[in-house]
């Protein structure tokens with residue numbers, strides 16, 4: 001458990017212990033700020049940050065929209081930065097991109113996209129794309145049915161253990177003097193003469209109030225709900241876009257598979273992960289309670305149906321070892337479909353006396369470090385202090401002792 005003593009008053013209070021909350025905590029701590037504390041109602045990473053596709057990537061599919069190019073370029077830079085500071089948790093993974101015989105993106109279009117991806121990565125690239133023969137593709141992904149494909153490309157991205165990355169950033173922040181309280185739920189937020197009062201339910205059910213000058217609301221899908229229940233109008237509307245994953249026994253993949261679903265213009269992944277095979281993901285508007293998130297039969301059928309037509313031997317439902325789902329929490333963009341909504345982030349600021357509350361909408365695991373640095377700069381500017389983020393330096397990263405994640409974890413984590 002991360003259980004530092006609860007402060008009564010703190011300069012910066014971070015709400016929510018997903019990758020963004022811990023990233024901001026680590027960023028502030030790396031600048032030498034100790035008067036920073038984080039509250040998480042569950043255990044760190046319990047939300048979407050342990051339920052992602054586990055890719056640290058530029059996002060090849062975002063190249064479909066010119067205005068997302070800067071986001072892709074930034075993510076490709078961050079991919080390299082994270083490899084350098086946490087190489088044991090963020091490692092290169094080769095992908096096979098098969099071109100469909102009928103439907104989907106043409107070989108020419110994919111070639112242009114992959115060339116652009118390499119160009120945007122520039123000197124931060126982890127491996128250039130190239131074509132593969134059928135036998136080379138089958139050596140990397142023996143499960144695919146070659147009669148469906150006309151040709152193949154190889155390209156590179158990175159894979160991580162998302163939960164381990166969350167814990168690493170939090171542990172590093174604590175080593176640098178910041179505080180974390182797991183099992184502490186934010187019940188309400190109210191304005192105070194000097195910033196904000198945050199009412200917290202402690203693990204034993206008793207209440208505590210923390211006053212803070214600067215609050216960062218990084219509660220993801222819960223962020224607006226807590227504001228509304230506190231009588232504070234959120235600065236932005238947001239939607240939850242649900243994504244489901246299935247965990248199967250190891251299919252013997254040596255590379256990830258980047259597969260197209262031409263009917264709905266989506267892509268999905270089949271990935272080797274922690275000694276298992278991960279299949280994901282779906283996209284569906286979710287308006288229910290984020291605490292009650294389960295993978296539905298429809299989602300299982302969608303993923304298996306789309307995957308099986310490309311495999312020599314179909315995946316069987318009876319072989320599913322675990323399922324998990326997360327929520328993409330995105331600021332609403334008028335007139336855009338949910339899959340076309342930008343994954344870029346939005347920050348909503350609300351003032352109270354000398355204080356500010358910043359609410360985070362959107363973001364990606366891959367770019368969390370850069371976003372935390374942007375927020376850290378804002379906090380420093382608010383207090384008129386100059387201190388620089390050091391999270392791109394290995395010297396502010398610390399490893400927890402204990403066993404590394406194993407194949408069992410890929411299933412155990414999502415049970416119960």
Ligand SMILES: Cc1cc2nc3c(=O)[nH]c(=O)nc-3n(C[C@H](O)[C@H](O)[C@H](O)COP(=O)(O)OP(=O)(O)OC[C@H]3O[C@@H](n4cnc5c(N)ncnc54)[C@H](O)[C@@H]3O)c2cc1C
Nearest residue numbers: 016018019020041047048049052053055186220243365366
């Ligand atoms: C299906 C899916 C796949 C994805 N795959 C990728 C990928 O491969 N690569 C990538 O770069 N990005 C990916 N993303 C995006 C990425 O996972 C998210 O952007 C990121 O994890 C969001 O982190 P967060 O910290 O904002 O939110 P969360 O991880 O949801 O954290 C919010 C935290 O707030 C806590 N909280 C809630 N209410 C309270 C309260 N009242 N008091 C205290 N704490 C509270 C929650 O318990 C939770 O831990 C994916 C997203 C989804 C949905």
